[in-house]
Amino acid sequence: MKPLASLRCSLILIAFAITAMAVRPAYAELSAAQKKTVVDIAANIRDAGTLYQSGGFAEAGKKIESAMAAIDKLVSEGGPEAFDAVQPAFPRIVNAHALLELEGVTLKPFVKPERPDAAKPAEMKAESKPKPAAEPRPSTRSRRPMPEPEAAAGPSFATQVAPILVQRCGSCHINNSRGDFNMATFAMLAKGPPAGTVVFPGDVVASRLIESIETGDMPRGGGKVSPAELQLLKDWVLAGAKYDAPSPMIPLAALAANAPAGAAPAPMAAEPPKDPAMRAATGSETVSFARDIAPILLANCNGCHIDAMQVRGGLRMDSFAALMRGGDSGEIVLPTRAAASLLVKKIKGEEGARMPAGGRPPLSEEQITLISKWIEENATLDAPDKDQPLAVMASQAWANAATPQQLSERRAEMARKTMTLIGSTSSKVIEQPVDPFFVIGDVGEGTAKAVADAAKRAIGKIKQTVDASTIRGNVTIYVMPKRYNYSEFAQMAERRSVPSDWQSHWRYDGVDAYIAMIASSSDSDDMLEAKLAGPLASLAVATRGTDVPRWFAEGVGRAVTAKLYARQYPAVETWNSGVVPAASAMKDGAQLVKNGLAPEQADLVGYGIAAAILKGQRRQYDTLLQGLEKAKFEQAFTAALGASPAAYADRWKAYPGAGLEGRKR
Numbered sequence: 001m002k003p004l005a006s007l008r009c010s011l012i013l014i015a016f017a018i019t020a021m022a023v024r025p026a027y028a029e030l031s032a033a034q035k036k037t038v039v040d041i042a043a044n045i046r047d048a049g050t051l052y053q054s055g056g057f058a059e060a061g062k063k064i065e066s067a068m069a070a071i072d073k074l075v076s077e078g079g080p081e082a083f084d085a086v087q088p089a090f091p092r093i094v095n096a097h098a099l100l101e102l103e104g105v106t107l108k109p110f111v112k113p114e115r116p117d118a119a120k121p122a123e124m125k126a127e128s129k130p131k132p133a134a135e136p137r138p139s140t141r142s143r144r145p146m147p148e149p150e151a152a153a154g155p156s157f158a159t160q161v162a163p164i165l166v167q168r169c170g171s172c173h174i175n176n177s178r179g180d181f182n183m184a185t186f187a188m189l190a191k192g193p194p195a196g197t198v199v200f201p202g203d204v205v206a207s208r209l210i211e212s213i214e215t216g217d218m219p220r221g222g223g224k225v226s227p228a229e230l231q232l233l234k235d236w237v238l239a240g241a242k243y244d245a246p247s248p249m250i251p252l253a254a255l256a257a258n259a260p261a262g263a264a265p266a267p268m269a270a271e272p273p274k275d276p277a278m279r280a281a282t283g284s285e286t287v288s289f290a291r292d293i294a295p296i297l298l299a300n301c302n303g304c305h306i307d308a309m310q311v312r313g314g315l316r317m318d319s320f321a322a323l324m325r326g327g328d329s330g331e332i333v334l335p336t337r338a339a340a341s342l343l344v345k346k347i348k349g350e351e352g353a354r355m356p357a358g359g360r361p362p363l364s365e366e367q368i369t370l371i372s373k374w375i376e377e378n379a380t381l382d383a384p385d386k387d388q389p390l391a392v393m394a395s396q397a398w399a400n401a402a403t404p405q406q407l408s409e410r411r412a413e414m415a416r417k418t419m420t421l422i423g424s425t426s427s428k429v430i431e432q433p434v435d436p437f438f439v440i441g442d443v444g445e446g447t448a449k450a451v452a453d454a455a456k457r458a459i460g461k462i463k464q465t466v467d468a469s470t471i472r473g474n475v476t477i478y479v480m481p482k483r484y485n486y487s488e489f490a491q492m493a494e495r496r497s498v499p500s501d502w503q504s505h506w507r508y509d510g511v512d513a514y515i516a517m518i519a520s521s522s523d524s525d526d527m528l529e530a531k532l533a534g535p536l537a538s539l540a541v542a543t544r545g546t547d548v549p550r551w552f553a554e555g556v557g558r559a560v561t562a563k564l565y566a567r568q569y570p571a572v573e574t575w576n577s578g579v580v581p582a583a584s585a586m587k588d589g590a591q592l593v594k595n596g597l598a599p600e601q602a603d604l605v606g607y608g609i610a611a612a613i614l615k616g617q618r619r620q621y622d623t624l625l626q627g628l629e630k631a632k633f634e635q636a637f638t639a640a641l642g643a644s645p646a647a648y649a650d651r652w653k654a655y656p657g658a659g660l661e662g663r664k665r
Contacts, residue, residue: 030078030081030082030085034074034077034078034082034085035085037070037073037074038074038082038085038086040070041067041070041071041074041086041089042089044063044064044066044067044070045063045064045067045089045092045093045096047060047063048060048061048063048064048067048096049096051063052099052100057100057105058105060096060100060105061100061105061106061107064093064096064097064100064107065107065108067089067093068093068108068110071086071089071090071093071113072113074086075113075116076113079116080115080116083113083115083116084115090112091240091242093110094110094112095190095243095248097110099187099190099191099248105500106500154235154236154238154239154240154242155232155235155236155239156244157186157236157241157242157243157244157245157255158243158244158245158255158259159255159259159260160232160236160259161232161233161236162252162255162256162259163255163256163259164225164229164232164233165183165189165252165256166252166253166255166256167256168219168224168225168229169183169218169219170252170253171318172219174252174253175389176307176389177495178307179193179195180193180194180195181193181198182495183252184251184252184253185248185249185250185251185252186243186245186248186249186250186252187248187249189252190248192208196208198212199237199241200237200241201237201240201241201242202237202238202239202240202241203237204234204237204238207237209233209237210230210233210234210237213225213230213233214230246585246598247598247601249598249599249600250596250597250598251595253595254594254595254596255596257594257596258591258594258596279335279378279379279380279381280380280381280382281380281381281382282380285374285377285378285380285382286373286377287370287373287374287377288382288397289320289374289379289380289381289382289383290381290382290383290393290394290396290397291382291394291397291398291401292370292374293370293371293374294390294393294394294397295394295398296363296367296370296371297317297323297390298390298391298394300356300360300363301317301355301356303358304356304357304358305317305318306318306390311327312357313327313328313329314327314328315327315328315329315332317390318389318390319386319387319388319389319390319393320381320383320386320387320388320390320393321386321387324379324386326342329342330342332346333375333379334375335375335378335379336375336376336377336378336379337375337376338371338372338373338375338376339372341375343371343375344368344371344372344375347362347363347367347368347371348368349362382397383396383397384546384547392509392510395509395510395511396510396511398511399510399511402473404472404473404474405473406473407472407473407474407511408435408438408473408474410473410511410512411438411473411474411475411476411511411512411513411514412433412438412474412476414476414512415438415440415476415478415514416429416440418478418493419440419441419442419478421492421493422485422488422489422492422493423488423492424442428442429441429442430442430443430444430445430448431448432445432448432449432451432452433474434452434456435474436459436468436469436471436473436474436475437452437455437456437474437475437476437477438474438475438476438477439451439452439455439477439479440476440477440478440479441477441478441479441480441481441519442479442480442481442485443479443480443481443519443520444521446521447479447481447519447520447521448479450519450521450523450525450528451477451479451517451519451528451532452477453525454525454528454529454531454532455475455477455532455536457525457529458529458532458533458536459536461529461533461564462533462536462537462540462560462564465537465556465559465560465563465614466537466540466541466556466560466625467540468536468537468539468540470540470543470544471513471539471540471543472543473513475513475514475515475536475539476512476513476514476515477514477515477516477517477532478514478515478516478517479517479519480516480517480518480519481518481519481520482518482520483518485518486498486502486516486517486518489516490516494507499600501571501574503517503518503531503571504516504517504518504531504532504534504535505517505535506535506536506538506539506542506557508539508542508543513539513543515532515535515536515539517531517532517535518531519531524568526565526568527568527569529564529565530561530564530565530568530569531569533557533560533561533564533565534557534558534560534561535557536557537556537557537560537561538553538554538556538557539553541553541556541557541625541628544625544628544629545628545629545631545632545633545636546632547632547633548628548633549593549606549633549645550599550602550603550606551592551597551602551603551605551606551609552606552609552610552633552637552645553606554602554603554606554607555603555605555606555607555608555609555610555611556606556610556614558572558575558603558606558607558610558611559607559610559611559614559659559661562575562576562607562611562660562661563614563661566661572661575604575607576660578604579604579605579607579608579656579657579660580656580657582601582604582605582608582656583604583605583608583652583653583656584656585601586601586605586649586653588646588649588650588653589645589646589647589648589649589650589653590646592605592606592645592646592649593634593644593645593646593649605649608652608656608657608659608660609648609649609652611658611659611660611661612652612655612658612659613641613659614659615658615659616658616659617641620640620641620642621640623639623640624636624637624640624641627639627640633645
């Protein structure tokens with residue numbers, strides 16, 4: 001078993017990992033110079049991995065481009081023997097290409113060479129005209145080709161491996177980032193945690209993913225991977241850990257949801273936990289689970305039953321559903337019977353050791369009374385999703401009950417902590433609180449004021465399409481002077497990479513509402529407005545309902561930007577050129593609605609749909625916005641547009657260019 005330090009010195013990412021190329025019979029027919037080229041190609045890919053680990057993304061990109069150029073030349077001159085010798089490098093190039101672009105490195109497209117005809121006489125090869133070089137594609141992110149899926153070899157990642165990872169590892173490493181490791185997408189799984197890569201193609205022993213399962217270290221919390229599932233994971237790694245879905249950014253949960261029945265091994269035979277019936281709150285209750293009970297549980301049960309690697313007594317309380325299922329002793333909440341409920345007995349110290357344990361102080365009489373009262377009132381839930389993490393549920397309940405002033409204060413506090421997280425010091429940070437905004441960043445006072453003024457002007461201009469004054473509390477605007485700072489913000493604060501052509505983006509989680517942007521003293525007033533108008537419009541849409549999907553909110557924001565700033569903002573042309581390819585790559589509307597598209601593709605599809613609605617169905621759009629305040633998104637959309645979101649997307653797919661602004665100049 002290789003120690004972790006040794007692993008980190010090995011190949012860094014799946015994308016860069018490359019085992020020694022197998023020596024084929026034809027390899028011996030290559031000249032000494034051609035054999036050296038094969039070795040140099042492998043060395044370039046290994047060097048790219050080392051550079052990637054140290055943050056030298058641009059230099060890693062140069063290594064990959066050198067490898068691509070060498071492959072083209074070698075195959076064109078060396079024939080089928082040369083092709084066979086370098087073919088193992090193709091999938092590594094594809095994956096490395098995709099991951100480097102996620103870090104903002106623009107690379108030439110990698111076009112896999114065709115295998116030359118071995119039967120063709122040498123003189124005919126020499127006389128045949130070379131194919132014209134493929135015309136370079138524009139370097140804008142939306143025009144880059146999607147990484148090609150690997151040909152089927154060994155188990156399928158999309159239909160067999162992803163369902164296992166979602167089912168067995170999802171609660172800790174897909175829905176959360178335990179151990180600083182999140183593998184919500186294949187790209188994130190490939191990158192691994194800060195400690196090092198967890199999957200090495202072809203090497204089961206070195207792959208920490210396999211080792212942790214075999215030793216029983218993972219999964220934690222009582223879950224198990226069956227022998228059949230473990231063998232399938234091993235077979236996938238041994239076959240090269242290949243990826244066979246359209247994009248490494250598609251959520252694993254979406255792959256698992258779309259996998260055909262029976263594609264993955266059946267779960268181990270075991271009695272499934274009882275799923276408690278949803279007892280929705282009636283409105284007559286005096287105690288709210290989300291607002292009153294969840295915060296008590298979060299404060300006192302965390303570490304043992306919430307966010308716990310190994311839960312005590314088999315009792316998980318991460319969600320309402322988990323709480324109601326109970327643990328090894330059975331149900332701990334008996335609706336309408338507080339005195340008989342084990343939860344109440346434990347917190348009162350009436351049965352066994354008093355809870356919470358671990359030296360924590362007992363709950364106050366007021367807290368015990370609240371829990372007892374909630375149970376007596378039928379233990380109902382006043383949140384939309386029984387499986388929602390308690391932390392998210394409690395935060396949203398607080399936000400719903402908070403005043404705009406309280407929201408503004410909470411967001412300002414969160415913003416200051418975020419600036420500390422990304423390495424800013426109080427002496428460098430400029431704050432510009434100008435209602436309804438809180439501008440903060442490592443920029444000069446002049447730039448901060450210019451951003452605040454531009455945001456106010458942008459609010460006035462987007463009002464014709466969406467009223468941003470409905471956003472409760474101040475919107476935080478993080479201002480970064482350079483792209484490096486912007487990328488660092490996304491990496492540290494959001495644990496993700498942002499596309500290289502982005503200048504700004506938004507986020508809303510039920511409590512926090514912010515815009516992050518690049519701004520410098522050289523930006524014109526119109527450019528600052530253009531960077532802010534779209535995210536502001538998106539926030540105004542997203543905050544109108546509890547379940548507005550990102551693709552729609554982002555789509556409206558981009559459509560507003562295109563309508564107001566098509567001539568000033570270069571990104572609009574990029575979006576327009578990407579809509580039709582994104583629509584063509586979408587199988588159907590259900591794929592969009594079920595989050596089956598890569599984020600950038602979903603953003604483009606959402607932009608095209610929103611632009612079409614605003615162009616030809618403005619009255620219905622206004623009706624939809626009003627409906628979002630009273631109904632769920634799908635219900636409001638269907639009532640306003642006369643078709644479900646999926647059905648509407650199917651109709652739009654036939655004419656994806658309709659409604660786009662700025663297409664003709």
